[in-house]
Amino acid sequence: QQPVQSPQAVILREGEDAVINCSSSKALYSVHWYRQKHGEAPVFLMILLKGGEQKGHDKISASFNEKKQQSSLYLTASQLSYSGTYFCGTQSPYNNAGNMLTFGGGTRLMVKP
């Protein structure tokens, strides 16, 4: 079953912060975050492997609550280049061969000057 992402879309001004959530009804082994710009391929941002793990990548960070089966992506002091669609991909502990992922429906983020 597909993980649920929220919000579906968000509009920000440059410098504002945003949080994107990814929630699963099933147990998770890992969560992978991607960003996709219009007309391009999804680009890997980060992977979270452990419950409660938090990772950072420039001003983009993420957390993973294994017990709640949820992950959140935090975008701080957003830049124009952050615009795009963000996808979470979840990996089951029962079928993690080959990094099999089930993707959420995506969150469209637009950053305006």
Added chain:
Amino acid sequence: DAGITQSPRYKITETGRQVTLMCHQTWSHSYMFWYRQDLGHGLRLIYYSAAADITDKGEVPDGYVVSRSKTENFPLTLESATRSQTSVYFCATSSGLHTDTQYFGPGTRLTVL
């Protein structure tokens, strides 16, 4: 290092014709995946392969055929294209290590008239 490439990048065909989309990788990754991306559906897995000569169905395999005679190539064939198969198709690869993720090719935009 080309990484992962897809060809053609754009294809227009007619209903009933056979179409083959190519995917080639230079990383020697064991796992390869085919996804389709449609508005409102995110990324849906069509087929995947764990190694040469090993393939398995994903979420939406009907109407598609795959083969993998060599590790580096994973072609996707639409045996008799239908309008509902108009979509953007992405190939992805993974090493299969639990700390790794999937890496996407640039995509093929297919239109079936």
